Amino acid sequence: xxxxxxxxxxxxxxxxxxxxxxxxxxxxxxxxxxxxxxxxxxxxxxxxxxxxxxxxxxxxxxxxxxxxxxxxxxxxxxxxxxxxxxxxxxxxxxxxxxxxxxxxxxxxxxxxxxxxxxxxxxxxxxxxxxxxxxxxxxxxxxxxxxxxxxxxxxxxxxxxxxxxxxxxxxxxxxxxxxxxxxxxxxxxxxxxxxxxxxxxxxxxxxxxxxxxxxxxxxxxxxxxxxxxxxxxxxxxxxxxxxxxxxxxxxxxxx
Amino acid sequence: xxxxxxxxxxxxxxxxxxxxxxxxxxxxxxxxxxxxxxxxxxxxxxxxxxxxxxxxxxxxxxxxxxxxxxxxxxxxxxxxxxxxxxxx
Numbered sequence: 001x002x003x004x005x006x007x008x009x010x011x012x013x014x015x016x017x018x019x020x021x022x023x024x025x026x027x028x029x030x031x032x033x034x035x036x037x038x039x040x041x042x043x044x045x046x047x048x049x050x051x052x053x054x055x056x057x058x059x060x061x062x063x064x065x066x067x068x069x070x071x072x073x074x075x076x077x078x079x080x081x082x083x084x085x086x087x088x089x090x091x092x093x094x095x096x097x098x099x100x101x102x103x104x105x106x107x108x109x110x111x112x113x114x115x116x117x118x119x120x121x122x123x124x125x126x127x128x129x130x131x132x133x134x135x136x137x138x139x140x141x142x143x144x145x146x147x148x149x150x151x152x153x154x155x156x157x158x159x160x161x162x163x164x165x166x167x168x169x170x171x172x173x174x175x176x177x178x179x180x181x182x183x184x185x186x187x188x189x190x191x192x193x194x195x196x197x198x199x200x201x202x203x204x205x206x207x208x209x210x211x212x213x214x215x216x217x218x219x220x221x222x223x224x225x226x227x228x229x230x231x232x233x234x235x236x237x238x239x240x241x242x243x244x245x246x247x248x249x250x251x252x253x254x
Numbered sequence: 255x256x257x258x259x260x261x262x263x264x265x266x267x268x269x270x271x272x273x274x275x276x277x278x279x280x281x282x283x284x285x286x287x288x289x290x291x292x293x294x295x296x297x298x299x300x301x302x303x304x305x306x307x308x309x310x311x312x313x314x315x316x317x318x319x320x321x322x323x324x325x326x327x328x329x330x331x332x333x334x335x336x337x338x339x340x341x342x
Contacts, residue, residue, distance in 0.1 A: 136299070
């Protein structure tokens with residue numbers, strides 16, 4: 001038992017270092033190559049996203065190979081369409097990496113800290129991911145414009161990882177969907193035993209190897225909300241609907 | 255239109271209920287807009303638009319940087335009304 005634990009601790013440390021190396025390497029390698037071979041910013045963006053997708057795909061398989069975790073995806077075909085707003089609950093640090101590994105053309109709305117972090121800022125910039133620091137009207141307009149242009153957007157409506165008080169969506173995601181009048185595709189994320197929560201340090205290992213389960217749920221159409229009501233009330237109702245939908249599904253799993 | 259603090263509070267209660275479904279009883283002077291009344295930055299913009307019906311002129315968001323509580327909000331609107339009267 002002790003030996004296995006030590007192995008997992010070392011491997012986990014390695015995985016964190018590897019992440020930083022891959023992210024930096026990608027940025028350093030990609031930046032000049034992309035500058036050299038394409039002049040269009042949109043093309044650069046899409047190459048960067050594709051590279052992030054492939055690197056995270058491989059990275060997660062290395063983690064699995066090291067015996068650090070296992071994972072399973074379900075319903076991925078539901079993500080195969082443009083102009084949707086993808087939302088998910090946010091239990092762990094790895095959620096975004098997992099989703100990036102299966103979504104090669106998506107604009108992720110990322111934590112503002114990632115857009116400033118020395119390791120990730122270059123990639124976030126090149127990929128055209130949107131930092132969530134200006135959660136106000138500016139972000140709302142940017143996001144709605146992208147969706148209307150048939151971009152795919154991904155946002156964690158909680159704004160950060162779930163804490164002890166449970167899943168609590170902010171209303172930004174609902175406001176975006178209402179402004180863009182676009183379908184919402186929820187992704188349920190379940191991790192057992194829990195690991196890499198907001199309150200945990202990387203070296204606090206779970207008792208057993210965690211299993212990640214991702215299930216893409218049927219879309220929610222924001223038009224189910226009565227549009228005669230004020231915007232504020234519509235956003236509250238849609239947020240409530242999105243949240244209870246995910247919470248219900250999670251409860252069903254338990 | 256002449257506004258007192260009390261009449262303004264009554265009108266703001268109506269706006270908050272209509273716009274955000276907030277119980278008028280919850281709108282106390284010391285209630286914090288964000289934490290207690292759950293008004294986020296997007297709501298704040300909609301609130302500004304609605305306040306126009308009270309002030310006849312659009313209030314810029316800048317006037318509201320220091321606004322944390324219902325009481326602050328009343329002060330900001332009253333100050334705005336006063337300033338605009340002086341201008342005229």
